[in-house]
Amino acid sequence: xxxxxxxxxxQRLAARQADHLERRRSxxxxxxxxHVTIDGQHVVSFCSNDYLGLAADAALVAAAHAALDxxxxxxxxxxxxxxxxxxxxxxxxxxxxxxxxPAALLFSTGxxxxxxxxxxxxxxxxxxxxxxxxxxxxxxxxxxxxxxxxRYRHGDLAQLEGQLAASRAQDKVIVSxxxxxxxxxxxxxxxxxxxxxxxxxxxxxxxxxGFGVLNDGRGGLTERARSSDRVIYLATLGKAAGVAGxxxxxxxxxxxxxxxxxxxxxxxxxxxxLLAACLVESLRQIGAGDVRRxxxxxxxxxxxxxxxxxxxxxxxxxxxxxxxxxxxxNADAVRLSQALRARGLLVPAIRTPTVPADTARLRITLSAxxxxxxxxxxxxxLHAIA
Ligand SMILES: *Cc1c(COP(=O)(O)O)cnc(C)c1O
Numbered sequence: 453x454x455x456x457x458x459x460x461x462x463q464r465l466a467a468r469q470a471d472h473l474e475r476r477r478s479x480x481x482x483x484x485x486x487h488v489t490i491d492g493q494h495v496v497s498f499c500s501n502d503y504l505g506l507a508a509d510a511a512l513v514a515a516a517h518a519a520l521d522x523x524x525x526x527x528x529x530x531x532x533x534x535x536x537x538x539x540x541x542x543x544x545x546x547x548x549x550x551x552x553x554p555a556a557l558l559f560s561t562g563x564x565x566x567x568x569x570x571x572x573x574x575x576x577x578x579x580x581x582x583x584x585x586x587x588x589x590x591x592x593x594x595x596x597x598x599x600x601x602x603r604y605r606h607g608d609l610a611q612l613e614g615q616l617a618a619s620r621a622q623d624k625v626i627v628s629x630x631x632x633x634x635x636x637x638x639x640x641x642x643x644x645x646x647x648x649x650x651x652x653x654x655x656x657x658x659x660x661x662g663f664g665v666l667n668d669g670r671g672g673l674t675e676r677a678r679s680s681d682r683v684i685y686l687a688t689l690g691k692a693a694g695v696a697g698x699x700x701x702x703x704x705x706x707x708x709x710x711x712x713x714x715x716x717x718x719x720x721x722x723x724x725x726l727l728a729a730c731l732v733e734s735l736r737q738i739g740a741g742d743v744r745r746x747x748x749x750x751x752x753x754x755x756x757x758x759x760x761x762x763x764x765x766x767x768x769x770x771x772x773x774x775x776x777x778x779x780x781x782n783a784d785a786v787r788l789s790q791a792l793r794a795r796g797l798l799v800p801a802i803r804t805p806t807v808p809a810d811t812a813r814l815r816i817t818l819s820a821x822x823x824x825x826x827x828x829x830x831x832x833x834l835h836a837i838a
Contacts (some may be wrong), residue, residue: 472782473803484506486821488798495798496826498816500775503665503773504744505821506694506737519729527722532711535722544699545730546735551663551670552678553685553701558731560723562698563659564690566593567699568714569656569684570625579621581612581653583628585635588806590627590658599623606632609643616651619641624653630672631661634772634807634815638662640673648682656684661774664692665745669738693734696727707746727786744820748773751818751827764788765834767815776802777834779816785812791837797830 468474481489484507506512519539529535540558548556559565570593574580578599582590585606594601600621604612616624617646626648628639637792641657648655655677662672669692677683680799681703700710710717755775759767764775779785785801792799792814802815816830 469809472786473805479494486819490798493793493796494830495793495796496822497798498818498822498830499798499800500819501661501691501817502694502821503661503692503748503817503819503820504694504738504741506664506692508735509694511735511737512694512733515730515733516755518728519643519726523725523729525726527724529722530718530720531722532718537722537725537728539728540722541727541733543731543735546732547687547699548701550735550739551673551687551701553703555704555707556699557702557714557717558723558728559698559700559708559714559717560720561696562658562686562690563589563592564716564720565686565688565700566590567596568625568710568716569686570594570599571597571715572710572713573597573621573654573656573684574621574625576809577621578623578625579619581615581619581624581626583607583632583639585632586607586627586629586635587658587660590629594627599625606635607637607640607642609647613647613651616647616653619651624651625656626653627656628658629661630657630659631666631772631774633661633774634776634802635768635770636661636774636776637768638666638672638772640671641677645680645683646675649680654682654684655680656686658686658688660686660688660691660698661772662679663687664738664741665748665773669741669745689731689734693731693738695730696703696733697723697735700820735737741820747822748818751820751822751824754824754827755816755831758827762834764837768813773818775816775818777816779812779814780810782812783816788814788834788837792830792833795833797833799830 508538527535545557566589574597576598580594580599580601584603602615661673666672684702689695765779768776782803789801799814803812
């Protein structure tokens with residue numbers, strides 16, 4: 453039976469489809485990795501965030517098996533009731549030590565961590581200053597906090613400085629992706645910290661794509677940012693760490709405050725403790741992961757060299773595993789992505805509104821698990837498709 457609200461929704465769906473904006477899911481069988489079976493087709497994947505190849509790593513799988521016998525499957529309660537397991541607690545301590553911050557708090561996802569941190573840190577009398585290319589979860593978090601929300605042009609710290617200086621807000625927070633998720637470039641951490649110090653703001657850095665990869669795996673914090681009490685650091689744990697969740701590392705009082713106030717921490721069931729046990733093993737692998745990071749670095753160099761002369765698109769400047777190939781129009785990006793898919797190569801087209809209009813791109817991500825042959829295959833296909 454049809455009714456007016458449903459037919460409006462059907463019209464909106466049809467409009468998205470007509471504009472090449474429709475989102476669809478593909479179904480993966482088996483384990484995540486660079487060689488995967490998706491919608492029944494065997495493909496080489498250039499789109500996961502499993503940058504170190506840890507998602508199906510044997511040591512992590514063994515840690516999961518061992519933990520399962522020790523703690524069962526479900527956490528059974530929220531962290532503030534009886535859900536906070538020794539495994540969660542031990543991971544937080546190990547993580548804080550690893551990144552050189554006094555304390556840490558484990559959330560179920562990065563999205564929830566961002567909502568939790570910003571809503572706990574600022575309210576109606578606060579102001580959030582965010583880079584225009586920040587991840588959607590940071591935008592949503594700023595809006596949910598009820599604080600004024602001011603955005604500055606990507607990387608434009610002169611504009612940010614003017615905005616901070618003009619602010620009358622009591623609590624100010626500068627919020628930035630540390631590695632920008634759709635562009636792959638890195639935030640100017642020390643310059644942001646200078647501004648935060650000069651104009652008395654917190655600096656909240658979301659390192660979803662840098663943790664595990666940059667600086668011996670410790671992520672994108674500089675030494676100054678590591679030792680600054682006004683820097684609050686977020687690593688997500690479903691990307692290079694290969695598991696799930698997110699962890700905030702900061703001054704002890706900030707962590708205590710989050711435990712009091714961060715609603716996405718308080719009002720949710722704790723994540724399965726076996727995941728935290730896997731994360732302890734993942735941290736060990738990341739700490740000892742120089743070989744993986746070197747392999748990743750070589751693949752990045754190989755791709756950039758191989759695509760230097762490409763006619764129908766150009767790689768954006770990036771030293772990270774995120775290597776976007778700028779195309780322009782949504783339809784062109786989709787067409788290229790489909791042509792690659794026909795050759796067994798999986799590279800997603802990222803379109804408006806995820807990225808600004810006319811900057812549709814193929815978002816290539818590389819992993820330490822890619823072979824030189826995998827990357828050669830992609831380079832060859834992109835030149836051939838021209
Ligand atoms: C992926 C991502 C998140 C969300 O993390 P999840 O753990 O996947 O919810 C947050 N911020 C950035 C920059 C991301 O890329």
